[in-house]
Amino acid sequence: MSAPTFLRRPNRVLSVYAILFLAALYFPILLIPLFSFNTSIYVRFPLEGFTTEWFGQLWDRQPMWDSLWASFKVGVPVSILSTTLGVLAARSIARDRVPGRSAVVTFIMLPLVIPTLIFGVALLALLSRLGVPLSLYTVAFGHLIVCLPFAVATLLPRFEGFDRSLEQASADLGEDGWWTFWRVTFPLVMPGIVASLLLTFTISFDEFIMAFFLSGNETTLPIYLWTQLRFPQEFPSVLALGSLIILFSLPLILIGMWISRLGLHEDTTKEAKT
């Protein structure tokens, strides 16, 4: 047995750092569910007592339900539309001999690094100039810009990961473009599509800035949440709502990320070497 080198030796300092890092990231979020069950309306220790009253209060609050419904009305079409556009974009980026391919990819991904605030202000200026009234439609349009890069980023590895000769084989065996897409391309990119739908829905559901700038009378859930912060007595039910959002959106994201990697390595590495 050879002496352990620095390559193999577990690094204690790094492990401690990693734990601290994760704790700093997630500890504040953990406080939200904790205080949402606290009887006091103030966020402070010590906890006073256990209650589910705040959750009950939420149940009776019609504006909350309205904004939740508005969020769905925006999120579902946005996720479907951005995934559809993402499929088209990813397919042509991965397949066709697009001139300036990397520039195209960069432009599609740019909204990830440009502050949403800038996009929001720009869109607001543009829409009011054009005289388009603010509504859930304008919110959805803003969300589409935010979601599209995520859709493309999720779908692109799928389209790049599978062998072009599979589509050629389908054509060779007598199928036209539509049937080839339906029988070969679609099933193979399916996990990417599901992942993209989940991911973009969650992003739209959680998005605040675009919704803040672009919504009219109807508001989405994050905006409702924010408006409630003005009233101290409402704060515990905001926490309760926050807990619920975490409870539902976290699994969606995790499932989405898990599905997006499903079969990706298996299919490509098991393929015979060319």
Place this chain on the structure above:
Amino acid sequence: MNGNDAYISIRNVSKFFGTFQAIDDVSLDIAGGEFFSLLGASGSGKTTLLSMLAGFEPATSGDIFIDGQSMDLVPPNHRPVNTVFQNYAIFPHLNVRDNIAYGLRKAGLTRAKRYDMVDEMLDLIKLPGYGTRKAHQLSGGQRQRIALARALILRPKVLLLDEPLGALDKQLREQMQLELRALQRKVGITFVFVTHDQEEALTMSDRIAVMQGGRVLQVDTPAGLYESPNSRAVASFIGNMNFFPGKLRRNGTAGAVVETEGLGSLQLPDAPGGQPDGARVQVALRPEKFDLSATKPDDRPSVQGHLANAAYLGERSHFYIAIDGREEPVAVSAQNRLRFGPPPGSDGKLWLSWSADAVVVLDAE
């Protein structure tokens, strides 16, 4: 049709990718039921030509006829050809049965009938009972057979094979070569087979087209290519060859003589056509056409030399014989018939002899 029995007829086909010419004015006729190989190094255009037969790449100019019909405007899904891809292109989301039955959708068969046909195919490729296997559970050889079955189940007029044995290890490859050849005889379909492996092409084909730089250098039977190559490129691509520069002398009815550097004057049994008297030519002789002996043989042409180098390869040995008038030693391949025989020439001088009819005369480059 072009007045002959060609089943596939490639007429003056050229293909450009941008300014790069991948195929340069190729014309080929392939007969029905033939096992035809396109042989060439990578970049010779053989795969491009196959893609054009399959319909994946349009020809820049020229036309391809299959069974008398122009394929110019026919998309891949309407051509009477099927392809076995280099990487097999087995659909990873389908099991073996659904892979093989993929092309049967439009045939409008009942499920039972489809499955019967698949089972028949699985028997043919010697993988009975594999129908429900997943694609990722298959070995390379099995994938290759399933790709074959998936194409053959549609009873194509022509089967195109793009280096289908390239990914297999040596033993399996040799086994599959024989099986594929036997299968082709059994089903009687025209096979167009792309390979860079000259041994593979020689083993399997009825005829071979040797390709280089987008052009067809020679089309012939395996024996024709090996024994009578028409150029130095073909001669050195298939097997090994010794080349001796020389000058052709024609003596009217008495035939012709080549004065070579190294082998002296060679009397040619029948005068080769083409080259005029005094033309610069080269004489080509395969390494196994030479014999080595300790004494001068009196019934065949010979020159004296000495052993410069030797390589032992098991069933045969390669000897490199230095002779006068030639810088490069002559490569000789000899079977090791004796178990412990001393290598010829180990005692100094030896005689290098050859049979007169093994001599191939080529144009000088």
